[in-house]
């Protein structure tokens with residue numbers, strides 16, 4: 001825990017600007033007086049791309065390295081071809097800074113809407129691998145645009161990459177009261193990657209005799225997400241399955257307005273990056289309808305990562321208390337930010 | 347519509363035997379007197395593999411070609427290493443017989459349990475590609491079992507393969523009252539395959555001006571499956587996304603006990619294969635607890651494929667009526683089969 005935080009801020013596109021402003025408001029309010037917070041905004045995203053054609057120039061990538069952490073709003077706009085900003089900016093950051101832990105907690109807070117009947121207890125965390133799998137950009141297209149086109153996508157999985165994320169997940173499971181870890185993959189079809197994941201999972205598990213383990217195919221896992229979400233404690237899975245499962249998890253725990261995430265490099269070699277799971281939602285940008293709670297909860301993850309555990313808990317408790325009192329009447333992005341800032345300061 | 351049906355039956359593992367018996371019972375009951383039904387059982391699955399080490403010998407693959415259709419129960423057993431039967435038998439059949447349409451209707455029948463609050467109207471069909479994508483078995487493992495292992499899985503997508511399934515999906519959408527088709531992919535990350543899918547979708551769409559189209563990333567699609575499933579009519583998607591989405595679809599429409607599927611080769615070059623979406627459920631095999639309804643609904647798809655539309659509808663109506671009258675008291679596999687056979691015969 002340092003006595004200063006040098007934070008990079010990438011508001012990005014759409015509602016990204018608005019929610020990040022609230023995240024910073026709450027961050028400022030929760031930090032002890034003697035911690036110096038410096039923030040530097042980075043103008044990256046759709047507007048920058050339209051203006052200059054750049055997604056993430058080397059100079060800015062280099063500059064970003066020197067921050068303690070990154071807070072990101074949302075990336076993506078319908079005016080930019082699909083993939084340009086995702087691959088050229090968001091995924092570029094995750095890969096360049098070796099964010100191999102993509103941490104996504106899912107909790108059904110009291111008094112929040114869930115599409116599930118019976119309001120099951122939901123409190124699990126997905127440890128999504130962040131630097132391998134089908135996200136590597138390996139692949140290509142041959143005879144593009146002709147009737148003879150062949151397009152491939154290569155999922156790359158290494159023992160090095162799988163072992164470090166699996167080990168991190170065991171650590172997290174071991175530190176939780178229920179001590180349960182579920183591996184999700186599709187090892188009956190993706191046999192090469194699947195065997196690597198399963199063997200690594202079993203091998204590393206020998207070091208954690210107190211952790212109960214479980215394996216589910218990804219298709220079966222989606223069933224349990226809606227019929228028995230209470231069965232999950234910690235889930236470890238690959239980059240693509242984690243992407244899919246965490247949106248579903250967000251949906252069953254009250255929506256992506258509440259889903260936080262951290263792209264973490266636990267070695268500290270590069271800054272970790274915290275962002276809401278939701279996208280840029282251009283349809284509601286500027287209307288004050290965006291819920292900044294997911295970003296504010298991402299700030300809690302950021303604080304925990306930097307060693308400010310008490311402040312992280314303060315934010316999480318504030319969100320819990322705030323949600324418990326929400327009565328369904330509309331509150332603007334700003335009003336939610338104000339309410340949470342007031343709570344954490346109090 | 348032929349006046350005889352020469353059916354191959356692969357009961358397979360676990361509850362496969364039990365549910366297939368009920369499927370055949372209902373098939374026999376619904377067929378007109380003058381249609382000659384011949385069935386030939388194939389002993390394939392876990393027991394055969396344990397006995398002989400074989401999954402699907404060439405002679406049997408050859409023999410299977412000469413049937414009008416195949417009815418399959420379920421494949422897989424924990425005593426067999428993951429992937430052996432899936433790749434060596436189930437997927438081998440889908441690929442050998444070029445089952446490029448994996449058809450999976452999802453309907454929330456009245457009076458059935460759904461985990462979703464508010465019981466939304468659900469009535470959509472997923473057209474899952476069946477012969478490409480990450481299911482091709484392309485890939486491998488280098489330095490297997492060492493700390494330097496690299497395991498890859500290659501998703502292979504061809505213009506040929508994508509266009510034929512997309513066209514089939516447009517045809518199906520065009521024939522339905524709402525005429526709406528949603529493409530699900532992840533084209534912001536899997537850009538090569540994603541562009542091929544999206545471009546093909548847009549191009550073929552020009553031939554179907556009456557069909558309303560929509561695109562969703564797979565992660566977002568899972569959200570809508572639980573928050574707004576009524577928005578879907580026909581969905582077309584790749585092999586892996588289709589696998590995941592159809593289990594989730596089954597879960598929200600009352601469970602995999604009701605989810606039917608057809609592995610269809612619309613050209614008729616090879617027999618199509620019909621199977622419940624659920625697995626072999628070894629934990630309840632032999633207990634009479636398996637619900638044969640998914641298999642019986644798969645028999646309806648089989649009949650429709652062979653031109654027996656009236657008989658297919660008769661089964662679907664019988665299932666609807668039967669579900670409407672189920673009062674939650676336990677009925678055995680056999681009892682459900684008897685009830686449905688009586689209804690379709692009546």
Ligand SMILES: CC(C)[C@H](C(=O)O)[C@@H](O)C(=O)O
Nearest residue numbers: 086090091243277534535565
């Ligand atoms: C925007 C996209 C590239 C990203 C992903 O697929 O990882 C998003 O869906 C997420 O989950 O953070």
Ligand SMILES: CC(C)[C@H](C(=O)O)[C@@H](O)C(=O)O
Nearest residue numbers: 188189219432436437589623
């Ligand atoms: C058993 C498995 C290979 C299969 C698949 O992944 O296609 C199953 O999950 C299905 O959906 O039919």
